[in-house]
Amino acid sequence: MFGRPARFVARAPGRVNLIGEHTDYNDGFVLPMAIDREVTLVGAPREDRVVRVHSLDFDETLTFGLDFIPREAAGRWGNYVRGVAAVLRDAAFALTGFDAVLKGDVPMGSGLSSSAAIELATLMAFKAAGEAAGRPLDARLDGELAARLAQRAEQRYTGVQCGIMDQFIATLGVEGHALKIDCLDLTHEAVPMPAGARIVVIDTGASRALAASAYNTRRAECEAGAALFRAQTLRDVRYADFVARREGAEGPVMLRVGHVLLENQRVLDAVEALKRGDLEELGLLMSHSHQSLRDLYEVSSDALDAAVDIAEGVEGVYGARMTGAGFGGCAIALTREDAVDALREAIEAQYPQRTGLTPKVFVCRANAGASYRLLDAAAG
Numbered sequence: 001m002f003g004r005p006a007r008f009v010a011r012a013p014g015r016v017n018l019i020g021e022h023t024d025y026n027d028g029f030v031l032p033m034a035i036d037r038e039v040t041l042v043g044a045p046r047e048d049r050v051v052r053v054h055s056l057d058f059d060e061t062l063t064f065g066l067d068f069i070p071r072e073a074a075g076r077w078g079n080y081v082r083g084v085a086a087v088l089r090d091a092a093f094a095l096t097g098f099d100a101v102l103k104g105d106v107p108m109g110s111g112l113s114s115s116a117a118i119e120l121a122t123l124m125a126f127k128a129a130g131e132a133a134g135r136p137l138d139a140r141l142d143g144e145l146a147a148r149l150a151q152r153a154e155q156r157y158t159g160v161q162c163g164i165m166d167q168f169i170a171t172l173g174v175e176g177h178a179l180k181i182d183c184l185d186l187t188h189e190a191v192p193m194p195a196g197a198r199i200v201v202i203d204t205g206a207s208r209a210l211a212a213s214a215y216n217t218r219r220a221e222c223e224a225g226a227a228l229f230r231a232q233t234l235r236d237v238r239y240a241d242f243v244a245r246r247e248g249a250e251g252p253v254m255l256r257v258g259h260v261l262l263e264n265q266r267v268l269d270a271v272e273a274l275k276r277g278d279l280e281e282l283g284l285l286m287s288h289s290h291q292s293l294r295d296l297y298e299v300s301s302d303a304l305d306a307a308v309d310i311a312e313g314v315e316g317v318y319g320a321r322m323t324g325a326g327f328g329g330c331a332i333a334l335t336r337e338d339a340v341d342a343l344r345e346a347i348e349a350q351y352p353q354r355t356g357l358t359p360k361v362f363v364c365r366a367n368a369g370a371s372y373r374l375l376d377a378a379a380g
């Protein structure tokens with residue numbers, strides 16, 4: 001593509017969230033897992049301050065200089081690359097330009113955080129390019145800071161006031177494990193995924209229209225909810241105080257608060273269930289989470305509800321829920337290993353009839369977070 005050998009490979013995974021939805025920006029708990037669907041950048045450093053990235057999926061080349069990085073139109077993949085470059089530059093990291101090709105198999109716009117995968121793969125490419133050119137980036141750009149900067153890039157270049165979950169798991173995911181994250185202080189714990197259980201992704205095939213504006217509205221409602229309780233964030237609101245105040249209080253804010261408080265507890269319970277290998281309990285918690293996101297947080301959709309409903313009717317499925325921000329995108333199901341085929345058949349038979357949409361069903365495995373490696377100059 002660029003007429004010279006590649007010097008590095010940088011990669012970052014997508015994710016599913018097992019439970020803990022819309023809790024991250026409320027300083028709550030989440031339990032995501034990085035998946036074996038990734039974005040990969042293969043490239044080489046440049047001697048000037050230019051970045052060129054060619055997307056094989058879109059057959060498009062993005063070119064910009066590190067000193068002036070304007071946004072593109074909303075929704076374009078280039079914004080994630082540009083956003084990361086701008087945020088790293090503004091945080092005073094001395095960046096090296098590079099040429100790279102980009103390819104991914106994280107479904108886009110499906111709630112599996114393809115955007116965080118591009119962001120972290122780009123960040124790793126900057127680390128790799130610096131090292132390959134003999135100008136390594138400051139070692140302080142470790143996992144946690146990398147996740148925070150990528151989150152800032154997403155917020156600035158897409159306008160979505162996202163939490164930290166997606167970028168954190170894309171950076172710090174552990175192979176074979178889910179990651180419990182306390183979003184208050186970013187302490188985290190890797191919890192092994194039990195053998196014999198499978199996480200099946202059901203892509204509803206429905207686009208996530210209005211997701212960005214509805215997401216920001218939910219976030220504002222949670223802030224209003226915290227203010228009602230004179231708390232900094234919903235993490236500081238006690239359930240008993242909520243119950244006392246709920247009587248007679250109508251409207252969306254109280255519904256959102258109710259979801260967040262109970263969802264936090266469900267994450268803690270889910271972690272314990274996972275540690276015990278109690279998949280029945282974990283599945284039940286996932287199903288309760290879905291109901292709460294549907295009825296209290298109001299971020300599900302008819303397509304997601306249909307996918308979850310069909311999945312829950314299959315023998316050997318422990319539970320199912322939407323994953324990610326919602327408003328379309330993907331659902332996940334926790335299943336016994338030997339129930340995967342029956343689940344796939346049920347979805348393929350019933351879902352198109354109920355929704356008029358074509359689903360995609362695939363099993364995912366817990367993957368490691370973002371990384372890079374240098375290639376031998378001669379090997380290319």
Ligand code: GLA
Pocket residue numbers: 020021022023024025162163164165166324325326
């Ligand atoms: C999106 C955001 C995350 C999180 C989820 C909902 O994926 O990027 O920060 O808020 O929605 O749990």
